[in-house]
Amino acid sequence: MSDTPVIGVLALQGDVREHLIALASADAQARPVRRPEELAEVDGLVIPGGESTTMSKLAVLFGMMEPLRERVRAGLPVYGTCAGMILLAEKILDPRSGQETVGGIDMIVRRNAFGRQNESFEAAVEVDGIDGGPVEGVFIRAPWVESVGAEAEVIAEHGGHIVAVRQRNVLATSFHPELTGDHRVHALFVEMVRAVK
Numbered sequence: 001m002s003d004t005p006v007i008g009v010l011a012l013q014g015d016v017r018e019h020l021i022a023l024a025s026a027d028a029q030a031r032p033v034r035r036p037e038e039l040a041e042v043d044g045l046v047i048p049g050g051e052s053t054t055m056s057k058l059a060v061l062f063g064m065m066e067p068l069r070e071r072v073r074a075g076l077p078v079y080g081t082c083a084g085m086i087l088l089a090e091k092i093l094d095p096r097s098g099q100e101t102v103g104g105i106d107m108i109v110r111r112n113a114f115g116r117q118n119e120s121f122e123a124a125v126e127v128d129g130i131d132g133g134p135v136e137g138v139f140i141r142a143p144w145v146e147s148v149g150a151e152a153e154v155i156a157e158h159g160g161h162i163v164a165v166r167q168r169n170v171l172a173t174s175f176h177p178e179l180t181g182d183h184r185v186h187a188l189f190v191e192m193v194r195a196v197k
């Protein structure tokens with residue numbers, strides 16, 4: 001039991017439950033995280049999809065923004081999906097007023113990047129580091145990554161746009177693997193957490 005990593009899901013807003021289920025299927029002990037004391041107890045953290053503006057405001061309101069930044073700086077493994085990816089970006093191209101990020105990956109993201117015609121869609125995405133064929137990418141008003149810094153590794157693209165990035169212990173995808181029942185991306189993250197633990 002003791003080497004089972006404890007992975008939190010930031011539970012301020014968004015699709016928390018689906019990530020808790022996906023993490024449990026990938027052999028982690030998963031729990032919601034809302035407060036700094038809870039953040040202090042986890043070996044890794046998922047930031048779910050939802051609405052990045054709302055999540056950013058709630059993080060500030062609940063006194064979580066600085067603790068999140070500190071732990072990410074100190075090397076906490078974090079995985080962000082969709083709105084979570086936006087929160088992990090050092091820079092948002094088109095932020096709403098007052099929208100802040102935690103940071104962790106040297107990348108610039110564009111919110112709702114796939115446009116109105118393409119608000120939600122599914123596509124097979126080949127992800128470096130994941131064996132067994134492409135994952136089914138569920139994109140819901142998804143961001144894409146405009147550019148990455150030298151430290152960040154692009155691990156997936158779709159339609160010529162960057163949709164998954166890894167920088168050391170931080171992983172981000174534009175799409176939502178927690179909605180598909182295929183838990184290979186979560187398993188990759190659990191391995192990243194184990195490697196640090």
Ligand code: GLN
Binds near residue numbers: 050052111140142143
């Ligand atoms: N468009 C949302 C945002 O900007 C993200 C959508 C999602 O997480 N599915 O935060």
